[in-house]
Amino acid sequence: MQKATINLxxxxxxSCLQKIxxxxxxxxxVEKESIEVLFNSSRVRTNFDPESIxxxxxxxxxxxxxxxxxxxRVKSA
Numbered sequence: 417m418q419k420a421t422i423n424l425x426x427x428x429x430x431s432c433l434q435k436i437x438x439x440x441x442x443x444x445x446v447e448k449e450s451i452e453v454l455f456n457s458s459r460v461r462t463n464f465d466p467e468s469i470x471x472x473x474x475x476x477x478x479x480x481x482x483x484x485x486x487x488x489r490v491k492s493a
Contacts, residue, residue, distance in 0.1 A: 417447065417493040420471055422460040422478065423486040427453075432483065436460060439477050445469030463493055 427433070433453040440451050440460070445468025452461040464474060475485045 417463045418466050418471075419450075419463050419491045419493045420461065420474060420488055422462075422471075422475065422488045424458045424460065424478065425484045425486060427455055427458045427483070430455060435481050436478055436483065439481055440474065443469055443474065443477055446474065 433455055436453050437451055440446050440462060441448050443464075445465040447463040447465075450461070450463035453459075454461070460478065462474070464471070471488050471490050475488060479485055
Protein backbone atom coordinates (compact mmCIF):
# COMPACT_ATOMS: atom_id res chain seq x y z
CA MET A 417 0.00 0.00 0.00
CA GLN A 418 1.06 3.54 -0.69
CA LYS A 419 -0.24 6.79 0.81
CA ALA A 420 -1.19 9.63 -1.51
CA THR A 421 -1.71 13.27 -0.62
CA ILE A 422 -3.20 15.16 -3.55
CA ASN A 423 -3.37 18.96 -3.52
CA LEU A 424 -6.25 20.44 -5.48
CA UNK A 425 -7.22 23.93 -6.54
CA UNK A 426 -9.46 25.52 -3.91
CA UNK A 427 -12.67 23.58 -3.35
CA UNK A 428 -15.68 25.88 -3.42
CA UNK A 429 -18.53 23.76 -2.09
CA UNK A 430 -19.01 20.97 0.44
CA SER A 431 -20.80 18.83 -2.17
CA CYS A 432 -17.44 18.66 -3.98
CA LEU A 433 -16.24 16.43 -1.16
CA GLN A 434 -18.99 13.89 -1.79
CA LYS A 435 -18.35 13.83 -5.55
CA ILE A 436 -14.61 13.24 -5.11
CA UNK A 437 -15.12 10.64 -2.38
CA UNK A 438 -17.66 8.71 -4.47
CA UNK A 439 -15.43 8.79 -7.55
CA UNK A 440 -12.46 7.39 -5.60
CA UNK A 441 -14.59 4.72 -3.93
CA UNK A 442 -15.43 3.46 -7.41
CA UNK A 443 -11.77 2.85 -8.30
CA UNK A 444 -10.23 -0.60 -7.92
CA UNK A 445 -7.06 -0.50 -5.85
CA VAL A 446 -8.09 2.46 -3.68
CA GLU A 447 -8.59 1.60 0.00
CA LYS A 448 -12.17 2.82 0.54
CA GLU A 449 -11.85 3.39 4.33
CA SER A 450 -8.76 5.57 3.88
CA ILE A 451 -10.34 8.19 1.59
CA GLU A 452 -10.28 11.58 3.26
CA VAL A 453 -11.24 14.79 1.45
CA LEU A 454 -10.14 17.87 3.40
CA PHE A 455 -12.31 20.82 2.36
CA ASN A 456 -10.41 23.63 4.12
CA SER A 457 -7.00 22.65 2.76
CA SER A 458 -8.31 21.37 -0.62
CA ARG A 459 -6.51 18.07 -0.20
CA VAL A 460 -7.34 14.43 -0.74
CA ARG A 461 -5.63 11.68 1.22
CA THR A 462 -5.99 8.01 0.45
CA ASN A 463 -4.14 4.71 0.47
CA PHE A 464 -3.88 2.72 -2.74
CA ASP A 465 -2.34 -0.46 -4.09
CA PRO A 466 0.25 0.52 -6.72
CA GLU A 467 -0.09 -2.89 -8.37
CA SER A 468 -3.79 -2.24 -9.04
CA ILE A 469 -3.88 1.51 -9.79
CA UNK A 470 -1.47 4.38 -10.44
CA UNK A 471 -1.46 7.82 -8.85
CA UNK A 472 -2.03 9.20 -12.36
CA UNK A 473 -5.29 7.24 -12.65
CA UNK A 474 -6.44 8.60 -9.28
CA UNK A 475 -5.56 12.15 -10.36
CA UNK A 476 -7.40 11.65 -13.66
CA UNK A 477 -10.56 10.50 -11.85
CA UNK A 478 -10.50 13.72 -9.79
CA UNK A 479 -9.70 15.93 -12.78
CA UNK A 480 -12.48 14.30 -14.83
CA UNK A 481 -14.89 15.70 -12.22
CA UNK A 482 -13.56 19.19 -12.90
CA UNK A 483 -11.16 19.60 -9.96
CA UNK A 484 -7.62 20.42 -11.17
CA UNK A 485 -4.80 18.63 -9.35
CA UNK A 486 -1.90 20.91 -8.41
CA UNK A 487 0.47 18.19 -7.21
CA UNK A 488 0.59 14.80 -5.56
CA ARG A 489 2.88 13.20 -3.03
CA VAL A 490 3.15 9.45 -2.65
CA LYS A 491 4.81 7.64 0.24
CA SER A 492 5.06 3.98 1.15
CA ALA A 493 2.55 3.11 3.83
